[in-house]
Amino acid sequence: METRAPFVVVGAFVLAAIVAVFGFVYWLHNTGGLGPRASYHIQFEGSVPGLLVGAAVLFNGIRVGEVTDLGLAPDSPRRVNATISVASTTPVRSDTKVGLEFQGLTGVPVIALEGGTLLANSGPVTTLVAEPGAGEGMTQAARSALRRVDSVLAENAEPLKNTIANLQVFSEGLARNTGKLDSIVAGLEKMTGGGTPERKITYDLHAAQGFAAPGKPIKGQLALPEPTAVAMLETQRMLFSPTGDVAGFADFLWADAVPKLLQARLIESFENYDIAHAPLRTADIGQADFQLLIDVRRFRVVTDSAPTAEIGLSARIVDKDGKVIASRLFEESQKFDNIDPPAAVAAFDVAFGRIAKAMIAWTAQALQ
Helix, strand or coil: CCCCHHHHHHHHHHHHHHHHHHHHHHHHHHCCCCCCEEEEEEEEECCCCCCCCCCEEEECCEEEEEEEEEEECCCCCCEEEEEEEEECCCCCCCCCEEEEEEECCCCEEEEEEECCCCCCCCCCCCEEECCCCCCCCHHHHHHHHHHHHHHHHHHCHHHHHHHHHHHHHHHHHHHHCHHHHHHHHHHHHHHHCCCCCCCCEEECCCCCCCCCCCCCCCCCCEECCCCEECHHHCCCCCCEECCCCCCCCCCEEECCCHHHHHHHHHHHHHHHHHHHHCCECHHHCCCCCEEEEEEEEEEEEECCCCCEEEEEEEEEEEECCCCEEEEEEEEEEEECCCCCHHHHHHHHHHHHHHHHHHHHHHHHHHCC
């Protein structure tokens, strides 16, 4: 007896350990230990690929039980019946949704339950019906979608054929009228301000030259501020009378706005006469002895009869106290033959040269 007793103890310990291991595995597998369970029958309309007895049952993503039985419905060849066993505390309601999910890299199928809208148990629930297509895998769903697409294409083969033929006719029409379409698009871009900006051609006046040695130098420090003008003359465009667009002048621009251009070329003309005493811009000096104030009255092309370039300037010389010591109106015109930018600019050069020489002589005389 003393020899056999240790073997009995060892055997009993091994059996207890085996029972404990099996009990632990059973508890892990059922996630509810040995607590109370509830069974439900589930009906799947369609296949349940890969679902096995013992597969997990999830409720809102939490494992609550397992599949205990699977079988085909004897009264319907498309239906699959399954029995699940879940923890009795699982809130299964009559509107609980049932589906099949595939988890992990291998796509192990599990039954997924989702809580319904009923908060209280409305009565005993024994059978749950899975949603249509709940057991469809991704491959099956893709095949079903392709079959539906193929069916739609087959039913609409003739309208599709006509549509493709119309598209071909339309594309051929576009190809035949590519030049017209380019012109239309270019016109739209021009109208909306888009596309490549047009290149403008800039023209300039020339200062008066050819003065003899100044017999009467300009006395005192003279300033020539920017001439004043009405808003219409604050432009670089060629102005016409009567007003309107004239062919050939769409791209025309003076080198600067008319008042600033006249100021620059008058100062340059004074420098050509007597550079030592030529007037300066107001911003270049402090308090000048005299100011030559100019107002631009006309600077336009008259097209009534023969095209004529007209310039009209009024000038006043004032001292430091703002007293006008001399004033005069200068007007010149010059006719030209062809109404085009080069001819018009040449006529303005001639008229401006005469005005500049007369204004310089008058200024030198007034400041004696």
